[in-house]
Each structure stands twice: as C-alpha cells, then as structure tokens.
Amino acid sequence: MKINWGTGLVIAIALFMSFILYFVIKVQSNSKYDNELVVEEYYKHDARFQEEMERVQNAHDLKQKPIINYTSQGITIVFPESFTLNQITGTVSLYRPSNKKLDFDTPISLSNPTLLIPKSKLVGGQWDINMEWQYAGKKYLTKEPIYIQ
CATH class of the missing domain: 2.60.40.10 (Immunoglobulins)
Structure with missing residues (x-):
C-alpha cells in the first residue's frame, strides 16, 4: 500500500496530537505535578x-x-x-x-x-x-x- 503526502500529513498530525494529549493527561492526573494556587482565596x-x-x-x-x-x-x-x-x-x-x-x-x-x-x-x-x-x-x-x- 502506498501512502501519499496528504495521508502522511494527517497521520503525523494525529500522532502529534496524541503525544500532546498523553502529556496533558499525565500531568493533570499525577499528584507529583501539583499545580495549586499559593493562596487559597x-x-x-x-x-x-x-x-x-x-x-x-x-x-x-x-x-x-x-x-x-x-x-x-x-x-x-x-x-x-x-x-x-x-x-x-x-x-x-x-x-x-x-x-x-x-x-x-x-x-x-x-x-x-x-x-x-x-x-x-x-x-x-x-x-x-x-x-x-x-x-x-x-x-x-x-x-x-x-x-x-
């Protein structure tokens, strides 16, 4: 099967978006990366x-x-x-x-x-x-x- 440049571009963008989404989910769910405010109110x-x-x-x-x-x-x-x-x-x-x-x-x-x-x-x-x-x-x-x- 031959992949043209349009299909390759869509695959590259999808992989990049998956990569970014993975790190966003990892940082939000891991308490090691706590991102709370310094002052409560x-x-x-x-x-x-x-x-x-x-x-x-x-x-x-x-x-x-x-x-x-x-x-x-x-x-x-x-x-x-x-x-x-x-x-x-x-x-x-x-x-x-x-x-x-x-x-x-x-x-x-x-x-x-x-x-x-x-x-x-x-x-x-x-x-x-x-x-x-x-x-x-x-x-x-x-x-x-x-x-x-």
Missing part, C-alpha cells in the same frame, strides 16, 4: 491589595525594623529593643511555594525581643515569610523570602 486576597501596600509602607518607614535571619536553631525574628514587647501582636505566616501542606502560622508572643521558629518545623528549600503585626495601634506587614538548606 486569591481574588479575596487581591481585593485587599491597597490595605496591604499601606502596611508594607508602614513597615518600610520604621527607623528600626525587625530583622529576620536563619540560624542553626531555626528562623529568628529580632524586634528592636526600643519596642515595648507586650504591645507587639500578630502572626508570622510561613508559606512553602512548592507544597501547600507545609504552610503554617505562628502567633507573635514575646517575652524577649527574639522570636524563634524552630528548625524542626522547617524543611529545606524556599520559604516566604509574611509577618503581619501591630505595634502601638499601627499595622505593619513584613514580607521576606528565605532559603533553608
């Missing part, structure tokens, strides 16, 4: 964008800012000595961009100027730290990515 989060920018600007305008570091014990957040510790409230949210199941929040409760998030709660890789906090009635938001080895 993305549009609700986006609606509060202006408020968030004001809190980020408040944190940026501080003369003495909290310092976020990675140490051998874990992540330390050091608040300036000039702050009254019992007036600082809020939460520290750690987001793992690659795995939503590892995300967690830690309330800010200080007895000394340093807040420690133990290394035992953290796995290696990229983490996004969002610290939403209040001091003396003013709201602040500090965002910082950190890489843990």
Whole structure:
C-alpha cells in the first residue's frame, strides 16, 4: 500500500496530537505535578491589595525594623529593643511555594525581643515569610523570602 503526502500529513498530525494529549493527561492526573494556587482565596486576597501596600509602607518607614535571619536553631525574628514587647501582636505566616501542606502560622508572643521558629518545623528549600503585626495601634506587614538548606 502506498501512502501519499496528504495521508502522511494527517497521520503525523494525529500522532502529534496524541503525544500532546498523553502529556496533558499525565500531568493533570499525577499528584507529583501539583499545580495549586499559593493562596487559597486569591481574588479575596487581591481585593485587599491597597490595605496591604499601606502596611508594607508602614513597615518600610520604621527607623528600626525587625530583622529576620536563619540560624542553626531555626528562623529568628529580632524586634528592636526600643519596642515595648507586650504591645507587639500578630502572626508570622510561613508559606512553602512548592507544597501547600507545609504552610503554617505562628502567633507573635514575646517575652524577649527574639522570636524563634524552630528548625524542626522547617524543611529545606524556599520559604516566604509574611509577618503581619501591630505595634502601638499601627499595622505593619513584613514580607521576606528565605532559603533553608
């Protein structure tokens, strides 16, 4: 049987479409290729964008800012000595961009100027730290990515 160029072209297109369809189905059905949003309620989060920018600007305008570091014990957040510790409230949210199941929040409760998030709660890789906090009635938001080895 002889195949002309038209039949060959149709066969090539059909094979290519099958190849692409195979990979689309494989990626959608395999949990290894999880493609979920970083934030659950993305549009609700986006609606509060202006408020968030004001809190980020408040944190940026501080003369003495909290310092976020990675140490051998874990992540330390050091608040300036000039702050009254019992007036600082809020939460520290750690987001793992690659795995939503590892995300967690830690309330800010200080007895000394340093807040420690133990290394035992953290796995290696990229983490996004969002610290939403209040001091003396003013709201602040500090965002910082950190890489843990």
